[in-house]
Amino acid sequence: MRWELLHGFALLIVDSRDPLHIPMANLSADDLRVLSEKLQAIPSGPSLFPGKFGRPFPLTEA
Amino acid sequence: MMLPEDIPIVVPDCHPDHMWEVDLSTLIRNVLGRRRKVIHLKHGETITIGDIRETAFPFFGEMPSSLKPFWNCYLFETDDAAVACAADAAITDKSVDFLIKRLRRKRKPLVLCARLIHSGETSPGFRDETGTLFNFTRLWAWYMRIWDLFQPGEEFGISESRFRKLSQATNLRFYLPYAMGTAPWFRIVDC
Numbered sequence: 001m002r003w004e005l006l007h008g009f010a011l012l013i014v015d016s017r018d019p020l021h022i023p024m025a026n027l028s029a030d031d032l033r034v035l036s037e038k039l040q041a042i043p044s045g046p047s048l049f050p051g052k053f054g055r056p057f058p059l060t061e062a
Numbered sequence: 063m064m065l066p067e068d069i070p071i072v073v074p075d076c077h078p079d080h081m082w083e084v085d086l087s088t089l090i091r092n093v094l095g096r097r098r099k100v101i102h103l104k105h106g107e108t109i110t111i112g113d114i115r116e117t118a119f120p121f122f123g124e125m126p127s128s129l130k131p132f133w134n135c136y137l138f139e140t141d142d143a144a145v146a147c148a149a150d151a152a153i154t155d156k157s158v159d160f161l162i163k164r165l166r167r168k169r170k171p172l173v174l175c176a177r178l179i180h181s182g183e184t185s186p187g188f189r190d191e192t193g194t195l196f197n198f199t200r201l202w203a204w205y206m207r208i209w210d211l212f213q214p215g216e217e218f219g220i221s222e223s224r225f226r227k228l229s230q231a232t233n234l235r236f237y238l239p240y241a242m243g244t245a246p247w248f249r250i251v252d253c
Contacts, residue, residue, distance in 0.1 A: 031239075035178065042225070044229075045229045046235050046236050047236055048237060049236040049237060050236070059143035059235075060142040
């Protein structure tokens with residue numbers, strides 16, 4: 001059994017086969033693909049934020 | 063390692079009648095010392111830090127609908143850009159109306175950082191789900207009073223219709239799925 005600290009206050013069991021496992025909220029690549037399609041369906045709508053962690057992104061040129 | 067003492071910490075308003083909300087300023091001063099400067103920002107109030115204006119707006123959805131929150135989401139603005147940070151909040155009509163009122167007819171790009179875009183259906187009870195018995199958010203409901211368990215609640219994030227409305231009324235350029243436990247750039251290579 002492996003435990004993981006979540007948001008600094010909760011301990012969760014990360015083994016999905018464990019009967020006490022509770023799924024964490026997170027994003028999969030499929031979630032991102034579905035999101036991206038939703039955004040593309042909006043005329044002149046926004047895009048997924050293209051910035052990467054630790055790299056500056058110039059919003060003023062967006 | 064600690065945040066330097068001369069840097070103020072901004073927290074939501076608090077009131078002794080709101081026993082369901084922690085008095086963050088007292089907590090911070092108890093932990094970090096009484097000299098620590100703590101600024102309360104009420105909903106609709108703005109503080110200016112250098113070139114950045116920070117305005118608080120309500121953080122809905124963390125508590126049952128019968129408990130009115132003082133918690134904050136924040137809109138950060140410069141003259142050229144705006145970023146709305148909503149963390150785990152449910153973005154309601156009131157939240158969208160606030161953002162539109164602040165940003166309507168302004169050309170500066172807006173980034174919305176929020177939980178996922180959803181259908182707009184309310185949950186059957188506070189943070190309840192019909193599909194799975196043991197879901198991620200049911201943990202919170204263990205601490206609720208019985209009558210609160212059965213109040214329909216707003217989902218985290220923003221409904222598709224509200225998202226479209228915000229997109230049409232402001233220069234919403236980017237959406238960042240946010241507060242999802244793990245940010246995508248930590249988990250997925252080159253997405």
